[in-house]
Amino acid sequence: MHYFAYGSNMLTARLRRRVRGARPLGPARxxxxxxxxxxxxxxxxxxxNAFATGRPSDMVHGVIFEIDDRRLRKLHAAEGPGYEFIQVQVETDNGSLPAGTYRARNAWLDDAMAPYTWYQAFVVAGAREHGLPGEYIAQIENMFARRDANLWRSFRNRMVLRRA
Incomplete structure (x- = not known):
């Protein structure tokens, strides 16, 4: 199946830790x-979160991966209860195609939240890995992020980034 990743799962090494055999097919919007x-x-x-605005000018860039349907359960577990798995239509350089992706459930949204710096780094690294537009990457880098007070969690995630 086609999976549209737009957050930390864009980083192939991170996604493959969750779903072995995930194969990147290229950028999508x-x-x-x-x-x-x-x-x-x-x-x-x-x-x-790929927040639905309904404005045609708004766009989330990401990556299409081919993943085995039988491994989807592991990805659902990794994403957790805050997300619902939905079908969307994405645009690629070769046309439009259907893909599954995750959207945050309304009950889990909080505009006061900010990402940890290591999480933001996953998103940026994945965007760079797959050649997403530089302007889009710069927007992500310039979003406010904060340090994780849990040094062990921060260290573990930084190690995944170093191995990617």
Missing amino acids: LKGHALRFHMNGGDGSGKC
Whole structure:
């Protein structure tokens, strides 16, 4: 199946830790949505959400991956209860295609949330890895992020980034 990743799962190494065999197919865009870090991740930080705005000029950039349907359960578990898995239509350089993606449930949204710096770094690294537009990457880098007070969690995630 096609999976549209737009947050930390854009980083192939991170996604493959969750779903072995995930294969990147290339960049894609989800129109009528804006990237927000306002999903309450349960760890005190904001996680990515493709927030539906309905405005055709708004766009979330991401990556299409091919993943085995039989491994989807592991990805659902990793994403947690704050997200629902939905079907969307994304645009690629080769045309439009259907894909599954995650959207934050309304009950989990909190505009006061901010991502931890290591989470923001996952998103930026994945965007760079797949050649997303430089202007879009700069917008993500310039979003407010804060340090994780849990040094062990921060260290573990920084190690994943170093190995990517």
